[in-house]
Amino acid sequence: MTAAKSKSVTPIASQEARERIIAAALRAFATAGFEGASTRQIATEAGVAQSLLLYHFGSKDALWRAVMDKLFEGVSVRMAEALRQTRGGSVKDQLLAMIRGFIAICAEDADIHRIMTIEGRQPSERLKWLVDRHLRVGHRQACDLIARGQKDGSVRQGDPTLLYYSFIAIAGTAFSLAPEIALLTPDKEVVSAGAIESLIEALIFL
Amino acid sequence: MTAAKSKSVTPIASQEARERIIAAALRAFATAGFEGASTRQIATEAGVAQSLLLYHFGSKDALWRAVMDKLFEGVSVRMAEALRQTRGGSVKDQLLAMIRGFIAICAEDADIHRIMTIEGRQPSERLKWLVDRHLRVGHRQACDLIARGQKDGSVRQGDPTLLYYSFIAIAGTAFSLAPEIALLTPDKEVVSAGAIESLIEALIFL
DNA sequence: ACAGACCCTGATCGATTGATCAAGACGGGC
DNA sequence: GCCCGTCTTGATCAATCGATCAGGGTCTGT
Known part of the structure; x- marks a missing residue:
């Protein structure tokens, strides 16, 4: 050191x-x-x-970009590892690993989904930078995987991008809106990653 | 006048x-x-x-509350109408009407989902006010309907709140993140309400 | 015509914003 | 010891924030 x-x-x-x-x-x-x-x-x-x-x-802008680089560095490392461990497996196994990895990331740090949905709602230079530098690759990888699954009959038909954003929305919203959900159901325990995973499985796979 | x-x-x-x-x-x-x-x-x-x-x-706070009152006035009118038209129908028909109504609302004005997800991500007096005044009723109605559907076997098992937020997340995200999706898939046309509806149907119903 | 209530504007308040700058603290190489 | 580049702080800048206030415009009732 x-x-x-x-x-x-x-x-x-x-x-x-x-x-x-x-x-x-x-x-x-x-x-x-x-x-x-x-x-x-x-x-x-x-x-x-x-x-x-x-x-x-x-500048504040440069700080924001540094934060995003740090954030997606961790995310891409985790997703690459999930894909690497299922390299030889079926398309469904690879997609499942990706889904589990994303759920785990959201469960660990809900700020990731919060920050992604904050910037995506209006056109801006920041959004353009974010999409080109960090989001495009993951979207492409996931949609390719989804399209292959649709071809071999393991994945539901439909626009791959919509399926991609739907599974992100389910996994992310459950954690990023935790304060709101806690106010609505004060007696309930925290949402479980397993329940989210089975829900997404039912949504994605046939 | x-x-x-x-x-x-x-x-x-x-x-x-x-x-x-x-x-x-x-x-x-x-x-x-x-x-x-x-x-x-x-x-x-x-x-x-x-x-x-x-x-x-x-004050700015009071303006925000006035905006929310106006916003949820329209939403609750639409949802009440959807439920009223399917009063005699099955639980599944009532849930379907609710889902279709929410999708239509999000498609007409993406700001509704945007503003709901902005406030739900951190505890605040505004969130407490929003939950008590506007969100609690809709959540209760939807979860009761979901629970009834689970009893008669038409709706997937699982935490009703998680199912509720999952279908809101799918319907809302597709529209509220439209600027981000447009940057990712510039050649694609806008996301279709019908595709979202069939996706949510697959998620909710057995 | 006059009075009073309502609607609206421009000027201005103290507080806070992102950004800049001078100056000091700290440590390694000569 | 001395110097120099790195790291850090406090003071301060113009701009903008939400909020307040005085005053003018417009209409209604009398």
Whole structure:
């Protein structure tokens, strides 16, 4: 960890501050949206000065992009692993692994689905950046898989994109709207990942 | 229109301004969230001065509540009509009417689902107000219907609330994330209400 | 014609926003 | 010891925020 990185002169002192800022910014952006989140509130939650966050990232927009890169780095790693472990399996097994992985991601951190649905609702430069840099690949992979499943008869017919967004909507909404659901059913325990999975299975597969 | 309303002294001059303000505020709240939307931007879009909007509604919070009342007034009218027309029918027919009604509402105005998912993601006084005043009744009605359908064997087993939010998620997401989907599939036409309906049918019914 | 209620606007308030800047703290290389 | 690049802070900027206020316009009732 303290080993010198060949030619790099930077001793990599406090990358921890960057990570704390990104974590706080993720929560703020996910709950209040881009304009609703303030850099001062993010800095306070991260325990640093507000100017430090502009020193590291340059602007609020650049901070948002850094948060998204960090977010989808983790997501793509998990999804790639799920697909790798079922490489030789059937299309249905690969799709199931993808679905289980996405549910697990949403269960661990509901902010992921929150932040994705915040930006997708109006055209903007941020949405364009997000789609081109992070969303396009996953959508393409999933839709290819769905189309192959439709060909071999294991997946329900219909627009692959609609099926893709439907399963994302079910898995994500159950967790991202947890505060609302908790107010509606205060005595009920948290929603279970297994129930969501069987629901999505019934929706996707024949 | 100019007819005197019995004892009421107010001539009800410009209620049109109120409605323009509410319409503009709905769009603003639905896309930018409560904190992200500014009263000046809303006033500009409505073609009035910013102070007029505080004259009519008192505060930004009160304007938000007025927008919600207007929004759910229309929704509850449509849902009540859908249920009334299938009063004598089977549970499945009543649920189908409810689903079709909700899809039609989302197709007409995607802002409804947008605004519902914006507030449900973090605990707040606004969410508490929204749940108690507008969401609780619809949730109760739908879940009762789902439970009855589960008893007579026409509806899939599972937590009624999860089934309820799943069908809302599918119907709403397809329209509220339309800008994102359009960027992903630029050549494709808009998503069809019929495709969504058959998808939800497969999810809900046995 | 006058008075009063309602509707609406422009100016302005203090607070907060994202961004900039000067200055200090810290540590490694000479 | 001294210097220099990195990291961090506090002060401060113009712009914008929600909210308040005084005042004018318009109509109705008398």
